[in-house]
Amino acid sequence: AQKITQTQPGMFVQEKEAVTLDCTYDTSDPSYGLFWYKQPSSGEMIFLIYQGSYDQQNATEGRYSLNFQKARKSANLVISASQLGDSAMYFCAMREENNAGNMLTFGGGTRLMVKP
C-alpha cells in the first residue's frame, strides 16, 4: 500500500489566489513527521514545512501552512497568495520515527502551475 498519496498530478491556480495541495498518509506508527518539499524546474529539493504527529497546532511558515487532520490522516499544504514563482512540483513526505528509521518516504508529487 502507498504510504503517501498525492491525488492531484497537476493543478492550476490564478496568481494571488490560495491553493491547497492534498496529501494523505498511511502509518501505524504513533510518532511520525510530515514534510513538504518544493522542486522547481531547476531540480533542487527545497524544504517548505514540517508537522510532527504530536504537534497541537498546524504548522505555518510564511505563505505556507499545513492543514493537519490526524484522524483523517491528511496533511494538506495551503499556499496563500500564489506567486508565479510558486510554479513547481510539490512533494509530501513522511518519516515514521519508530518503524522505518530516519528515512523519508515521498508521494508522487503535484505539479502546480500559477497563471498570471
Next chain:
Amino acid sequence: DAGVIQSPRHEVTEMGQEVTLRCKPISGHDYLFWYRQTMMRGLELLIYFNNNVPIDDSGMPEDRFSAKMPNASFSTLKIQPSEPRDSAVYFCASSLLRGYTFGSGTRLTVV
C-alpha cells in the same frame, strides 16, 4: 554552510561503463541518504547510512549498484555496468534530527 554537495551535476556515459556519483554531506549530520528520481517511479530511497554505517540498502535495485561511506564527509554511489534504464536524477541528502537537506542532484544519462 555550503550545503550538501554532489558531483558531477551531469553525467553522460555509454552503456556498460562504470559511473561514480559523489556526495559531501553537511558537517555534523549523522544520516546520509541516496535517492533516485524518475518520471515512472518518482523519488525512491536507494540506501541510507547512519554514522557511516549502511542501515538499509533494500532499495538498491540490483548488484550493479553499490554505495560506500568511508568517512563522515564523503559518500559514493557506483553503478557498474551502467544501463540505459539507470538514467535518472540521483539525489544525496543528509540529516540531523528532523532536518533533511538535499544536494542539487546528479542527472545521469546512459546512452
